[in-house]
Structures are given as structure tokens and as C-alpha cells.
Amino acid sequence: MIRSLGLAALVAAAPMGAAAHQLVVFASVDCESVVVEAKFSNGRVAQQGDVRVLDGENTLQSELTLEEDGTARVPLDSVDHSGGLVIEVDTGGHDNYWILTPEDIARKCGS
Amino acid sequence: MRKLIVWTCLAIGLATGALAQDKPRVVAVNYPLHYFAERILGDAVEVAFPVPEGVDPSFWRPSISDISDIQSADLILLNGAGFAAWIDRVSLPRSKIVNTSAGFKDSYIATETITHSHGDGGEHSHEGTATYTWLDPDLAALQAESIATAAVARGLVAEADIAPRLAALRAELEALDAEATAAVADLQDTILIATHPRYQYFARAYGVTIRSLEWEAGAAPTADQLATLEALATETGARVLIWESQPPAEALEATAALGLRNVVFDPLANTVPGTDLLRAYSDSLTALSDVPRN
Numbered sequence: 411m412i413r414s415l416g417l418a419a420l421v422a423a424a425p426m427g428a429a430a431h432q433l434v435v436f437a438s439v440d441c442e443s444v445v446v447e448a449k450f451s452n453g454r455v456a457q458q459g460d461v462r463v464l465d466g467e468n469t470l471q472s473e474l475t476l477e478e479d480g481t482a483r484v485p486l487d488s489v490d491h492s493g494g495l496v497i498e499v500d501t502g503g504h505d506n507y508w509i510l511t512p513e514d515i516a517r518k519c520g521s
Numbered sequence: 522m523r524k525l526i527v528w529t530c531l532a533i534g535l536a537t538g539a540l541a542q543d544k545p546r547v548v549a550v551n552y553p554l555h556y557f558a559e560r561i562l563g564d565a566v567e568v569a570f571p572v573p574e575g576v577d578p579s580f581w582r583p584s585i586s587d588i589s590d591i592q593s594a595d596l597i598l599l600n601g602a603g604f605a606a607w608i609d610r611v612s613l614p615r616s617k618i619v620n621t622s623a624g625f626k627d628s629y630i631a632t633e634t635i636t637h638s639h640g641d642g643g644e645h646s647h648e649g650t651a652t653y654t655w656l657d658p659d660l661a662a663l664q665a666e667s668i669a670t671a672a673v674a675r676g677l678v679a680e681a682d683i684a685p686r687l688a689a690l691r692a693e694l695e696a697l698d699a700e701a702t703a704a705v706a707d708l709q710d711t712i713l714i715a716t717h718p719r720y721q722y723f724a725r726a727y728g729v730t731i732r733s734l735e736w737e738a739g740a741a742p743t744a745d746q747l748a749t750l751e752a753l754a755t756e757t758g759a760r761v762l763i764w765e766s767q768p769p770a771e772a773l774e775a776t777a778a779l780g781l782r783n784v785v786f787d788p789l790a791n792t793v794p795g796t797d798l799l800r801a802y803s804d805s806l807t808a809l810s811d812v813p814r815n
Contacts, residue, residue, distance in 0.1 A: 435610070466585045494585035507582075509611045511589045 433504035437497040439518040444484040444491075444510065448476055448499045455480035459501040466493020466512075476501075491515055545595040545677040550605040551578045551790045553655040554598045554621060556798040557665040560690045561683050562672055569594070570792075577738070578790050579652060583607050595677060598668060602629050604652035604790075619671040621664040622654050629654075630721045651721035653788050656802075658698040660722060662691050693799055698726075700803060704810035705729050711815040712757040714750065714781070716742075717765050719788040732757060738765050741772040751779050761812045784808045 432451045437444050444463070448456040461482045463472040471489040476482050476499070489495065494511045544567045549555035555570035562568060571587050572578040583591070588611045591597060597613055599605070601622035622629075630651040655661040669687045673680045705727045718733035732753060736742055742750065753759065762781040765788055773783050786805040787793055793801045 494589070496585065507610055509583065509585055509588050509607075511585055511592060511611075513589060513592060514612055 433499065433501055433506045435497065435499045435506040435508045437495075437508040437510055439486070439510065439515050441486070441519040443486055444489075444495060444497065446476075446482040446484065446497050446499065446508070448480050448482075448501070448506075450504070456499070456501050456504075459499050462498040462500075463489055464496040464498065465490050466495075468496070471495070486515075546593070547596040547598060547672070547677070548591050548594040549598040550608065551600055551655075552792050553661065553789060553798055554600060554664065554668065557661070557690065558598060558668050558672075561665060561669050561686050562678055563683070563686060565678050565682070566672070572791060574792055574794070576791065578605055581605070581607060583611070596671060596675060598671075600652065600654065600664070601626070602652045602654050603650040604654075619667060621667040622660070624663055624667060625654075625660060628660070630725065632718065632721065651718070653719050653790065654722050656720060656723040656788060657726040658694045658701065659726065662694045665690055665694070697799055697802060697806075700806050701727055704806040707814055708809070708812075711761070711812075712759045713761045713763055713812075714753060714757070714759045715763040715765070715786075716768075719765055720763065720786070731763070732759065739768060741769045742775065747775055747779070750776065750781075754779060754781060758815060760815075782812050784812060 433456060434449055434451055436447045438447075439445075446461055448459055448461075450456060455478075456476060457478050457480060459476040461472075461474045461476060461484075462470060463474075463484050465471050472484055474482050474484065484495075484497075491510075492512065494509065494515065496507055496509050498507045499505060544565065546567045546569060547558050547562065548569045548571065549558055550570075551572075552570060555568055558566070558568040569590075571583065571591065572581045592612070592614060594617060597618050599608060599618060599620045601620040632649050632651050655664060665687065669683055672678045672683070701723075709728045709730075711730075713729065713731045715731050715733045716736040717738060718735070720731045720733075723729070724731045734746070734750065734753070736746060750762070760780060760782060762776050762783055764783060764785045767785050768783075776783055784805075786809065787801055789798055789801055796804070
């Protein structure tokens with residue numbers, strides 16, 4: 411049974427007056443390319459940012475920049491994706507990543 | 522005759538190997554869930570915790586092969602409450618995910634962390650949720666029950682097999698709860714300071730006030746950090762400093778020189794060599810039971 415919370419001394423909750431956001435990175439595969447999307451958790455599109463594509467051995471495969479709509483497209487034939495890919499996005503103040511396993515890539519290509 | 526023995530041994534070996542491979546595989550995102558799953562599910566299931574020893578599972582960055590292994594598990598035990606940032610950076614099969622704290626989502630504790638500014642975004646903060654839910658043994662028991670329910674629902678184990686083990690674990694968590702209640706029985710009027718904000722659920726469960734700093738685990742504090750600590754201790758009258766892991770000796774000397782009693786209370790997100798979850802928690806309670814009261 412969960413103890414009554416009414417008696418609790420809530421010391422951690424704090425007012426949240428300031429705007430809050432984190433960078434959210436997502437990458438999907440459409441068989442021809444990896445589509446990277448980056449936006450902040452408040453919904454705002456990340457209009458600028460560096461995108462780094464690394465392979466399964468953490469070797470840099472490609473570098474590009476985000477488009478104004480917060481996306482970037484990485485042609486699959488331009489990178490070695492056999493061991494999966496890690497997509498890193500850095501907007502200068504925030505950064506985050508997305509991992510695509512070989513299974514993720516194969517699944518989206520129907521192979 | 523010898524040939525028969527060899528073939529028999531080979532057959533047994535192959536069968537054992539096949540059985541090992543055929544065991545359902547469960548992956549946990551932190552040590553408490555790993556501990557609960559091993560206790561409840563027993564030998565019928567292989568329980569994995571992929572985060573290396575000494576690495577904070579909250580901030581662990583998995584490799585691609587780690588994620589491939591996790592994706593192929595039969596059950597993926599998440600802590601919920603925002604624990605383990607990596608889970609939002611990968612695709613996990615929804616049918617295999619269990620959020621072990623989903624049943625008490627309404628009891629999550631909101632936090633606010635860093636406020637900063639950069640670019641054209643102006644000053645803003647990153648709020649979140651306190652994640653160390655298992656430090657409230659009542660919530661830990663609910664998480665353990667969630668594991669048992671999910672494993673049975675997915676046919677990984679039989680309910681009759683795990684019911685006694687779940688009951689035993691629940692009893693030990695109740696004993697831990699009683700021990701914690703006794704350890705902090707007269708600490709409600711005493712403010713404690715922690716080097717890191719890890720103890721929100723513990724503080725709420727036992728009516729203890731813990732003010733938190735943001736020191737790096739296991740590192741010696743800087744002069745500025747010590748000055749901040751001294752000011753906070755003066756402001757609150759706190760005489761106890763809680764560390765999440767054993768700090769260097771010079772750090773202990775520096776804080777003791779401020780008149781603070783040092784207590785190590787590992788929040789146990791990862792394993793602690795030479796002990797287990799409940800024993801380590803109990804040791805921390807023993808240390809807390811002895812701190813000076815206001």
C-alpha cells in the first residue's frame with residue numbers, strides 16, 4: 411500500500427516559472443536515406459545545428475547541418491550502415507542523439 | 522561403452538546449452554529492477570543489466586550492439602519517472618516494455634534542475650521528475666509486483682512459481698520500511714544536506730527534509746562548492762552531509778571541518794561490489810540512525 415502522501419514533506423518540487431526545453435532528436439529510415447528530425451521539447455523546431463553520423467565502431471561517417479525545418483537527410487548509400495548508425499545533433503546549447511540498430515534499418519527496408 | 526558415455530555427455534551438454542539459450546531474457550535499466558527481477562523470476566529467466574559497474578545508469582550511453590541486445594529481449598523493464606535518458610533515444614518494441622512505476626505515476630515528484638540561457642532562447646530551465654523511486658520501499662514493492670505481473674502476463678513464468686518469491690521479497694521490503702522508519706524517527710525537525718538530488722522519494726516517505734547540492738559523485742568539492750555548502754549549513758542549521766558514494770578522504774576532512782557529519786547513502790542505481798540492494802540500503806539506514814538531531 412502506498413503511504414499517505416498527505417503527510418509528506420515535499421522538498422523537491424519547485425516552481426517552474428521559466429520556459430523549459432530540451433533537444434529531441436529522432437531518426438527514421440525510408441530505405442533510401444536516414445531522415446533526422448530535431449526539435450525542442452517545447453515544440454520549437456531546431457533551425458540550426460550540426461549533425462554527425464557515426465557507425466557501429468563510433469567512426470565518423472558523415473557531417474551535415476540541419477535545414478531550417480529542423481531536418482537533415484543522410485543517403486544510406488553514403489554511409490556504412492551495416493553495424494547500425496548513431497545520429498548526433500548539436501545546436502550549440504543543446505545536444506542529443508538517436509541510435510539506429512542494423513535491425514531498425516533492415517526492418518524499415520522490409521529486408 | 523566409452524562411445525556411449527561420450528555421446529551421452531555430448532547430448533547432455535547440447536541440451537543444457539539449448540536450455541540456456543531458450544531461457545526468456547529480461548533486461549533491466551537499473552540495479553534495483555535487476556535485483557527484483559532476479560529475486561522474483563528465479564532461474565527460469567535470464568535477467569540482464571547492461572550498464573557497466575561504476576557507470577550511472579541514468580546517464581549511460583549504450584552502444585548500437587547494446588541496443589540490439591535490448592531490442593531482442595523478451596521483456597524490457599523500465600523504471601519510469603524519466604529514469605535512463607537513453608530509452609528516449611532508441612526504438613524499443615512497445616510490446617516488450619514494462620514501465621514498472623506506471624501504477625503510481627500520480628506520485629512522481631516534479632523537480633526543476635538547471636536554469637541557463639544561450640542563443641536566442643532567453644533564460645530557461647530544464648525541469649523533470651525525481652527518478653529514484655525505489656528509495657521508498659513501498660514504491661519499490663509496487664515496482665517488484667509490476668515485474669511479476671508482466672512476466673506472468675507474457676507467459677515467461679508461472680504465477681504459482683513466483684508467488685512465494687514475490688511474497689518473500691515484499692516481506693523484506695516491508696522490514697526495510699520499518700527499519701527506515703525507525704532510523705529517521707526523530708529526524709523530522711532536522712534538515713539534512715545531500716551532495717546530489719537523489720533522495721526525494723526517501724525524504725517524502727519518511728517526512729525528512731533534505732536540501733540538495735549538485736556535486737559530482739566521488740569528486741572532491743571545489744572551494745566555491747565548500748563555500749556554498751557552508752552558507753547552506755549556516756542557513757539551515759544542518760549538521761549532516763549525505764554523499765551518494767564514498768568521496769576522497771580530503772573531501773570528508775573539508776566538510777567535517779565545517780562541523781558536518783558525513784554519511785554515505787548510495788542510492789543504488791547501479792551495483793555495489795560485495796553487497797546487495799537491501800543490505801546496502803540497510804547499511805545506509807544504520808549510518809543515518811546515528812546522525813545528530815536538532
